[in-house]
Amino acid sequence: MSSLIxxxxxxxxxxxxxxxxxxxxxxxxxxxxxxxxxxxxxxTVKGSSIYVTAxxxxxxxxxxxxxxxxxxxxxxxxxxxxxxLNGEQSREVMVEVHVGSDAVPGTYEVAVNLRAQRDTAxxxxxxxxxxxxxxxxxxxxxxxxxxxxxx
Numbered sequence: 592m593s594s595l596i597x598x599x600x601x602x603x604x605x606x607x608x609x610x611x612x613x614x615x616x617x618x619x620x621x622x623x624x625x626x627x628x629x630x631x632x633x634x635t636v637k638g639s640s641i642y643v644t645a646x647x648x649x650x651x652x653x654x655x656x657x658x659x660x661x662x663x664x665x666x667x668x669x670x671x672x673x674x675x676l677n678g679e680q681s682r683e684v685m686v687e688v689h690v691g692s693d694a695v696p697g698t699y700e701v702a703v704n705l706r707a708q709r710d711t712a713x714x715x716x717x718x719x720x721x722x723x724x725x726x727x728x729x730x731x732x733x734x735x736x737x738x739x740x741x742x
Contacts, residue, residue, distance in 0.1 A: 616649025616678075617707040619721035623686055628701065628727040630690045637687035643703050643723060644683045647676035653707045653718060657684060660702040664691035665727065667703065690729055699727045 621643035630636050645655045654675050659667040670685035686703055704722040708715050 616647050616651075616653055617655075617705070617719040617721055618646035618648055619705050619723065620644045620646070621683070621723065623703050624723035624725055626725045628688055628725060629730060630688060630727065631730050632690060632694050632696065633692035635687060635689045637685070639685070641686045641688075642683050643686065643705065644681055645674075645676065645705050646681045647678055647707070650678040651709075652677045653709060655682075656706045656708060658704045658706065660700075660704070661688075662694070662697075662699040662701075662727070662729075664694035665689065665699070665701065665729070666691075667701065669703075688727070694729050696729045696731045699729065700724050701727045 622640055623643050626641060628636055647653045647655075652675050654673065656673045657669045657671065661667060666689045668687040668689065671682065674682060676682060688701060702722050702724045704720060706720045707718040709718060
């Protein structure tokens, strides 16, 4: 019986009276990290299998902002650059990788990152971030190919 009394005494002392925090609300999944991009100079890769999914696992609405890190002359485009997700919502964001015609051939990494933020009276409060990284090989040879799969 004494252990039950100790448990009841400890629980109120460890329970916070502050409102729930949304800092742990951000999650990211998707297939971007599993890609192995091999793109010729001046080429672009896009498709329904290249995406990330943002999750708001919290209870309050959160603004998500997409970003990326890439070598010079390489850009990434997103189907959504910034969006609001209410609690328990998710959104899939398609990713396109563009290699400029003056990019330097070589082996690199590209990263897609996602930042969760909330506007407050004091300014923007960053709640968390997540990132997926994929390898990129820029090759000199190029050609134009349009592929469509038919089931």
